[in-house]
Amino acid sequence: xxxxxxxxxxxxxxxxxxxxxxxxxxxxSMANRLIHSKSPYLRKAANQPVDWFExxxxxxxxxxxxKKPILLSIGASWCHWCHVxxxxxxxxxxxxxxxxxxxxxxxxxxxxxxxxxxRYQEVVHLISGIGGWPLTxxxxxxxxxxxxxxxxxxxxxxxxxxFKEVLLKIVELWENKREEILKNASSxxxxxxxxxxxxxxxxxxxxxxxxxxxxxxxxxxxEWGGIKTTPKFHHAKAFELLxxxxxxxxxxxxxxxxxxxLEAMAKGGIYDHLLGGFFRYSTDSLWRIPHFEKLxxxxxELLTTYSLAFQVYxxxxxxxxxxxxxxxxxxxxxxxxxxFYASQDADIEDLNEGGYxxxxxxxxxxxxxxxxxxxxxxxxxxxxxxxxxxxxGKNVLxxxxxxxxxxxxxxxxxxxxxxxxxxxxxKMLSYREKERPQPFIDRTIYTNWNALMIExxxxxxxxxxxxxxxxxxxxxxxxxxxxxxxxxxxxHCEDQxxxxxxxxxxxxxxxxxxxxxxxxxxxxxxxxxxxxAIELFWDDKNGGFFDSKRKQGEGLLxxxxxxxxDTPNQSVNGVASLHFIKLGALTSxxxxxxxxxxxxxxxxxxxxxxxxVSFSYLISLMAYLRGIFKVETKDHYKDVMGLFRPFKVxxxxxxxxxxxxxxxxxxxxxxxxxxxxxxxxxx
Numbered sequence: 001x002x003x004x005x006x007x008x009x010x011x012x013x014x015x016x017x018x019x020x021x022x023x024x025x026x027x028x029s030m031a032n033r034l035i036h037s038k039s040p041y042l043r044k045a046a047n048q049p050v051d052w053f054e055x056x057x058x059x060x061x062x063x064x065x066x067k068k069p070i071l072l073s074i075g076a077s078w079c080h081w082c083h084v085x086x087x088x089x090x091x092x093x094x095x096x097x098x099x100x101x102x103x104x105x106x107x108x109x110x111x112x113x114x115x116x117x118x119r120y121q122e123v124v125h126l127i128s129g130i131g132g133w134p135l136t137x138x139x140x141x142x143x144x145x146x147x148x149x150x151x152x153x154x155x156x157x158x159x160x161x162x163f164k165e166v167l168l169k170i171v172e173l174w175e176n177k178r179e180e181i182l183k184n185a186s187s188x189x190x191x192x193x194x195x196x197x198x199x200x201x202x203x204x205x206x207x208x209x210x211x212x213x214x215x216x217x218x219x220x221x222x223e224w225g226g227i228k229t230t231p232k233f234h235h236a237k238a239f240e241l242l243x244x245x246x247x248x249x250x251x252x253x254x255x256x257x258x259x260x261x262l263e264a265m266a267k268g269g270i271y272d273h274l275l276g277g278f279f280r281y282s283t284d285s286l287w288r289i290p291h292f293e294k295l296x297x298x299x300x301e302l303l304t305t306y307s308l309a310f311q312v313y314x315x316x317x318x319x320x321x322x323x324x325x326x327x328x329x330x331x332x333x334x335x336x337x338x339x340f341y342a343s344q345d346a347d348i349e350d351l352n353e354g355g356y357x358x359x360x361x362x363x364x365x366x367x368x369x370x371x372x373x374x375x376x377x378x379x380x381x382x383x384x385x386x387x388x389x390x391x392x393g394k395n396v397l398x399x400x401x402x403x404x405x406x407x408x409x410x411x412x413x414x415x416x417x418x419x420x421x422x423x424x425x426x427k428m429l430s431y432r433e434k435e436r437p438q439p440f441i442d443r444t445i446y447t448n449w450n451a452l453m454i455e456x457x458x459x460x461x462x463x464x465x466x467x468x469x470x471x472x473x474x475x476x477x478x479x480x481x482x483x484x485x486x487x488x489x490x491x492h493c494e495d496q497x498x499x500x501x502x503x504x505x506x507x508x509x510x511x512x513x514x515x516x517x518x519x520x521x522x523x524x525x526x527x528x529x530x531x532x533a534i535e536l537f538w539d540d541k542n543g544g545f546f547d548s549k550r551k552q553g554e555g556l557l558x559x560x561x562x563x564x565x566d567t568p569n570q571s572v573n574g575v576a577s578l579h580f581i582k583l584g585a586l587t588s589x590x591x592x593x594x595x596x597x598x599x600x601x602x603x604x605x606x607x608x609x610x611x612x613v614s615f616s617y618l619i620s621l622m623a624y625l626r627g628i629f630k631v632e633t634k635d636h637y638k639d640v641m642g643l644f645r646p647f648k649v650x651x652x653x654x655x656x657x658x659x660x661x662x663x664x665x666x667x668x669x670x671x672x673x674x675x676x677x678x679x680x681x682x683x
Contacts (some may be wrong), residue, residue, distance in 0.1 A: 025209030038494055039109040040442050041077040044084065049096035052107045055116055063104040063141035069174050070139040071103040071167075073118050076110050078280070078293035078343040078441040080353050081151045082134040083445070087351060088154040089163045100165065102171045104141075111342055111446060113495060115548045118563065119556040123188060124148045126195075133367060136163075139172055143555025146185035179283045184560030185187035189556075204597075206625055212611035212618050213245055219612065220257040224286050225264030231291075232282040232297070233568040236301035243308050244646040246624055252600070262309050265302075266321045269387075269396035272357065272381070274429040278302050279346075279545055288387060288398050292346035292354040292439075296333065297569045299325050300452035304459045310462055311644040322460055326469065330452075332441060336473030339350055340453045345440040358394040360386065361430065367431055368567075372424040378406045379421055395537045402420075446493050447484050450476055451505035452570075458512035462641050470516055475646050477513055480506060481525075490529065500545040501572040503533035508579050511586075515641070518652045523586065530583060541569025543602030546571050564603045566614050573603060574616030575630055578647070585628040585649055623647045639672045 037054055044592050045052055053059035063070050072091075075082030089095045102170045106362035110117035110133060112173060121131040130150070137148035152163035161169075175180055219227050226232045239258055246254040266269065268287025269663060270279050279290035279297055285339040303325045310318040328638065334340045342659065348355045361384045365373055381400030388394040403421070407414045446580065457473040484491040490498040509525035513519070537545045544562040552558045564573045584592035600621055606613060607621075629648045631640050632655045640650050640658065658669045660679070669675040 005011040007334075011068065016496075039077075039112050040440075041075065041082075041109040041111075042107055042446065044077065045090065045107055048086065048090045049093050050090050050105050051096075052099045052105050053106050055106055055113060055554065057103055057554060059106050060141065066104070067141060068102065068104050068500075070103045070141065070143065071099055071107070072108065072120060072137040072139055072145075074108045074120060075109050075133045075137040076136075076343070077440060078345050079133045079297060080291060080293065080346045080351070083345075083347055083351055085136075089152070092154070095167065098167045098171070100612070101147075102167070102174075103138075105219075109140060112496060113444070113463070115499060115557065116555070118547060118561060118582060119559055120145060120148070122192060122561075123556075124150070126192060128187065139555065144185040144189050145556075146181045146188065146294060150571055162387070174552075192556075193559060194535075196559060200603050200606040201542065201601055202606070202608050204600045204604045204607075204621060204624070206384055208604065208607050208611070209618060209621050210624060212607065213241075215611040216527075216615075217253055217257055218607055220261065221285065222256060222260060225261035226282075226285075227289065228285075229418075230283070230285050232270075232277065232285060232287060234281070234298060234302055235566075235615065236298075236305040236423050236565055237567050237570050237574075237619065238612075239618050240305050240308060241615050241622070243305075244619065247312075247644070247646055248622075248626065258309065259313065262306065263315075263317060266306075266317050267399035269398040271321065272324070273327065273399070274357075274425055274432060275328050276321075276326070277328035277333070278325070289389065289396055292357055294333075294450040296340050296446075297452060298451065299329070300456040301569060303453075303456040305464045307456075307460045308644065311642075319464070320466065326457075326460065330468065332438075334472065334476075335443075335445075337371070338472065338477075338479035339445040340450050340476065342442045342444045342446055342449060344442070348437045348439050352391075353393070354388065354394070354396065356432060356439050358386075358388055358391070359397055360393045360395065362393075363431075364424075366400075366429055366477070368424050372420050373412065375406060375420040375522045376424040376428075378409065379403075415656055420526065422681065440484070444493055445479070447480055447490060447498055448505045449494065450480055451502070451509040454509035455512045457504075458516050459507075461516060473509075473513060473516075477506075477509060477522075477683065488532075490532070497573075499548050500533055500537040501547070502578055503505040503529050503536070504572050504579060505546070508535065508575065511579065511582060514586075515650060518637075524644075527583065527587065532581070538595075539602070542653075543598040544577060545599075547572070564606055564614050564617060566616050570616035571614055573599060574614040575620060576655050577617075577620035581620075581623050581628055581647075585630045586651070596620070596624060629660060630661045632661075633658045636672055640675075643672070645674070658676070 025653065031046055031051065032048065032052050034042045034052050034054065038045050069368050100599050101238060108116050117135065120135060124135060124137065124413050125131040132150045134151055135148065136150065136152060137145050137183050139145050152166055153160060154164060155162035156165055195316050198279060221228045223312045227235055239261055242258050246258065263288050268282065270282045270287045270290040272279065277294050279294055280293045281291055281300055283289045283291065289608065303322060306318045306321045319608060329340060346353050359433045364382060365374065368376060378401045379399065380395065380397045382395050384393070386393040403414050403417045407417045454476050457469040461469040476557065490502050492498045507526045507529040510522045510529065514522040514526065533545065536549045539562065546560050547563050562573060563571045564584050565571060566574060577599045580592040580596035584596065603617060607617060627649060631648065631650045632653045633640055634652060634654055637650065637652045658675050660667050660669065660675065669678065
């Protein structure tokens with residue numbers, strides 16, 4: 001399965017040989033057609049000398065008419081290595097001449113067009129075993145890939161070929177061995193098509209769930225937290241899964257896996273300690289050195305996970321993390337009228353990755369009072385050498401010592417240490433915001449990611465009763481409905497029709513709003529969007545949702561794909577069954593239970609073979625096996641809403657006391673205490 005990551009990859013499709021020769025002179029315009037793009041990422045490339053197209057029929061028609069291969073470049077505004085490759089290669093006139101003379105260049109924003117990205121990522125992964133951004137793929141004029149990679153340096157670096165070298169070799173092969181290229185392209189396409197037309201169906205049951213939980217626990221890094229891979233991603237749904245499973249089957253190993261991991265991420269450099277919000281991933285196993293981009297999708301999922309963790313463990317650290325995420329999005333990640341921005345870049349100025357967030361020891365000595373510096377130096381592990389591998393002297397902030405240890409070392413009380421830390425951090429944040437350029441914020445509002453944040457704000461509000469959270473969730477929902485939904489078609493973003501996850505994620509979010517408001521408008525609209533998703537994307541033959549309703553288009557867009565892998569965020573087919581089961585419980589419509597089962601069965605074989613491919617699927621499977629915990633009450637509504645109970649739905653009604661129904665039957669309780677005490681036997 002595909003796990004995406006930045007990096008360098010040399011695909012073993014052809015042996016790159018250095019070519020020498022004179023380049024023809026080609027004058028290029030300083031503004032290409034991307035100047036008119038709606039994507040901020042594409043507009044950034046508008047002044048490159050490459051004659052870029054967006055993904056469109058015109059580009060493919062031109063390639064076929066001129067019999068030229070296509071150079072496809074896929075990236076995102078938050079992607080550091082995309083900016084590096086742009087500066088090193090696409091902004092160089094020599095390389096631009098080679099591209100413009102011999103290729104039809106197409107640039108794609110992966111956030112705007114996840115359907116294109118998904119298909120070509122799979123191709124590169126199929127050949128090399130790795131993918132990521134920037135994705136660099138060479139296609140036939142019809143859009144079938146025959147060679148590709150991720151980041152290519154401008155000149156050869158050891159075993160890795162330079163981009164100029166690759167371009168010239170592709171030109172040579174296209175001229176002299178075109179038939180071999182076309183044959184290889186056909187073979188790649190047939191392999192990909194064969195993979196996506198095979199059945200992944202299989203039996204579902206407690207055996208698969210137990211096996212996956214065991215595999216997850218085995219994969220945990222119990223010293224530093226998270227899953228044992230480098231780089232380390234958050235995998236928020238993995239720890240949400242463990243929180244749920246630990247509720248039903250308490251176990252010290254699960255408890256340790258959850259707390260060690262969530263604490264390590266919360267204390268690590270992957271979290272922005274001065275303002276709030278998580279960066280995308282850590283480059284090391286200790287969570288200290290991140291890539292510094294902030295993505296809405298990551299922070300939405302993590303807000304839910306840490307809110308649930310606070311419910312279970314009551315730790316101030318988890319509460320602070322939740323409030324920090326919300327603080328960041330209040331200040332920089334949202335619009336007053338509603339809507340959350342897609343991402344914030346990792347770089348400032350000339351590819352200075354992390355330069356906005358890191359500090360030298362000298363900067364802090366000059367900025368802080370000696371007493372503040374003595375504390376903050378220990379708290380954040382500040383050294384003269386720094387800890388940034390590529391930027392000597394710069395320190396990524398992570399919690400190196402706890403307050404109690406610092407107080408003992410310095411001989412002062414803990415409250416004074418807290419005061420000094422808070423005053424120092426206030427000065428550091430003010431300095432950062434006033435003296436440094438802010439990393440670029442992509443203010444595009446995507447339906448799928450905004451829906452995730454609406455749902456997470458509802459989870460956060462249920463725990464912390466934050467009025468801003470529910471107000472912003474409602475504003476955002478109505479903004480999406482007014483701007484991107486006409487009653488028949490839901491849009492992913494402006495002028496881009498929605499994908500399955502836009503429909504399903506928004507339907508899930510509206511169901512969460514129904515839980516908070518008890519307004520049937522949101523329930524009815526959730527049902528409508530769910531039914532439209534079924535009509536547009538559901539595979540009647542084998543079950544599961546196709547990612548896109550497009551059954552034809554340029555390149556690989558006619559290839560039907562059903563996503564199940566969380567890469568690393570939740571997948572539409574992973575969460576669909578849980579959504580169906582909740583709708584079934586709230587509406588008593590049998591069709592939703594049937595669809596939930598069919599969706600789970602559609603990927604049962606995949607889960608058996610790859611037990612950790614989708615944590616969101618495993619949560620749905622657990623809900624299917626355990627059943628929905630449906631509660632009807634009048635006087636105890638708020639208390640029940642604040643209760644941690646996996647797979648809970650609450651309906652405010654005229655019921656006296658509290659009535660609970662699940663797959664074990666219905667039971668009535670007089671009050672919340674009675675419910676909590678007696679429900680233990682039903683776990």
